[in-house]
Amino acid sequence: MNAHSATGTSPLISLRNVTKVYGQGQAAMHALRGIDIDIAPGDFVAMMGPSGSGKSTCMNILGCLDTPTAGSYRFEGVEVGALSRNQRALLRRNFIGFVFQGFNLLARTSALENVELPLIYRGIPLIRRHTRACEALAAVGLSGWESHSSSELSGGQQQRVAIARALVTEPAVLLADEPTGNLDTARSLEIMELLKRCNGEQGITIVMVTHEAEMAAFARRVVHFLDGRVAGEQPGGTG
Template sequence: MKHVVELRNITKTYVIGEIQVKALRGISFGIAPGEFVAIMGASGSGKSTLMNILGCLDQPTAGEYYLNNREVSNLSAAELARLRNRELGFVFQSYNLLPRLDAIHNVELPLIYAGVGLAERKERALAALERVGLTERAKHRPVELSGGQQQRVAIARALINEPKLILADEPTGNLDTASSLEIMQIFQELNERRGITVIIVTHEEDIAAFSKRILRFRDGLLIEDAPVVGKGAATHEISR
């Protein structure tokens, strides 16, 4: 397996009335298994559009997107839903938990759509919650959890179907520094101990510093692709 994600000359053009907005103007890169990549860029740089395409929520106007070596840019809505369910884990800035469900039911949600039976769902959801250190909060609803805890529930949900790739869209955007570090530590652990590929969108350099590679975007173009140097700084932050 060469790449988890490979983009070839991806473009995305939105048509709003008479005006064409080119959100992505020919993006190509590949991400190998086990990488930890940060995507950075100002608002309007096209990074959200890129995230939606990577997450199979949207499809490119042109170009090829290989997810786990399979071309997915022309799949039907139903097949894309299946990919989102089985091959990807999503973590959002605003957690996106269902407010009426407690933590364990939020975590097991993707398994329901995967057709897994009740008993196995419960077991796997508990295991996923344990992995993010929230076993004792399984029966709490999102409103009863702190921001950091909610995001950990969301990570447990993203992990539940054992995806090879986790996409995180500004996962620490709503969190204080301490919680942010906690969340990044979890991502780092997943990446280093379990070999899960992590792609994270962020504004903040010190969050990006947790990654091993940074992709910078401006005006719909990839302008810089560089490995992270001085990785010790991030590790140091964690141990503090």
């Protein structure tokens, strides 16, 4: 698997005519009305659009948290729509890292234990787990904060812990849902620099949802969503 090569020709993620409908009949709500997106390994894609344009739904589908109503979603060539709930959980565990707007760290739990969590589910033994979690925290600039619980960390620091948690498993793709939505501009720029460095130096594929053009400018590609469709695409600041 060449997930970390930016030059790979076969796409890591491939959406073909993906639709998502919530509800039925008159009450049916079309969240996605046929989306085609290809994301190559090592890419950095920002998804923009107004509320209700379908970017979050798209993100949930990309993260294998949700399945498309129709259309095809291939991850590494595997049709995700055909997978069971457990198989999708294993896909998330082994290939996908999540960063959320609300950080979503475990409360009353140290930064280290938060970062260790995905490694526990992967069955990594204690000592290796510990080392890797410390390394991941160091990589996001949080050496020395290992034993602090989330309530003792600032928002920016919490989001760094969340990024460390997402990256500690060395996922094929990092999915970030408005990672800077709860942060001030200075903190947001720091986080974006961090993500950009992960993408540039480690070649991690990143897909990010954002409202702010300033943040989207860090990506290589910016995809615009409108009414459940891809309205257009433009290269980002680094593209």
